[in-house]
Amino acid sequence: MHGLRDLQQDFLTSVFNEEKNDLAQHLIGTESERAWRADIYRNNTFSNLRSTLESTYPVIVKLVGVEFFRHAAQEYISQYPSASGDLHLFGEAFGAFLATFPPVEQLPYLPDVARLEWLCHKAYFAADHTPLALDRLMQVPPVRYVDLQFKLNPACALFESAFPVDRIWQINQDHYTGEQSVDLSSGGATALVTRPMYRVTVSTMARSEWCALQALSTGLAFAAACDVALRIDPEFNLVAALHRWVNDTILVDFSLAT
Structure with missing residues (x-):
């Protein structure tokens, strides 16, 4: 039997790792319907987190463009899933992520721009x-x-x-x-x-x-x-x-x- 903690863990795993769709087994409907419903949770979660990153790092968005930023954000969210219900706390490691993100290796200043923007974000909500x-x-x-x-x-x-x-x-x-x-x-x-x-x-x-x-x-x-x-x-x-x-x-x- 799965307890609430196991169900919540399956949900998180399914949301942030599409290859491990453990949530589907807890949903009603056919196999395709369960997968579709899990995708709704996943898409909504990633969309909200991408929007959070865009509002936290507006200078990075200007420097690399919206489409490229969203690609980077997608990778970041997969590697650094949100660990808090407070979205103001999400995105702290984005500078460290950019420092190891191959597509921006020709922009060596970009991780430091992200670090500065995070300090600005923290200052605003302090x-x-x-x-x-x-x-x-x-x-x-x-x-x-x-x-x-x-x-x-x-x-x-x-x-x-x-x-x-x-x-x-x-x-x-x-x-x-x-x-x-x-x-x-x-x-x-x-x-x-x-x-x-x-x-x-x-x-x-x-x-x-x-x-x-x-x-x-x-x-x-x-x-x-x-x-x-x-x-x-x-x-x-x-x-x-x-x-x-x-x-x-x-x-x-x-x-x-x-």
Whole structure:
């Protein structure tokens, strides 16, 4: 006898693997009718997941075209079936998938574009967070500033690539009207994803500032982050950057290293 768990597993196997149509045995009707009904579930599932990927990766769609994207999405869905009822969580591994997908091997920047788009997707749906409590920060004795550890806003993310992916993302936004060209040999990208006023933005950052913020995001204390930035740019003003990060709600909480 099949229990509910077995039935559900047969359903999933049938939906995502057409060669294993175990669901048909649980459906009524003739053999052809059962196969037809299973195909309805499969087609609807793949269609919904493809639509989810298209809405999550609009820049990739623009770069490769709708038909090619749907072919890639079909392969991705087969290899990475949805593991959650929340479609906002589906598609995280698309960048890793593209990195091993032979048809796009001539587009080496494409996986990083997907990684950036996933960070934008996460930022858009991230939980709200209150600004950093400046009254608490002002109570920290100056001698302890070196020990400050900061927390990034959940709606922020740091991104790095060997390609100018920030530029690729910018020129493929719906309302972009500037220069369309991208020089792939121009160097890599260090950027910050933010969500001011519920609109996701990708801001290019100088490497010194990016590395300082990256250091803080990993739990390094303020003094250690200063050292990281100053090794890259001896003129970098981390105090001014800290004020900007607080004002822009990039840093939203802090503690003191023990």
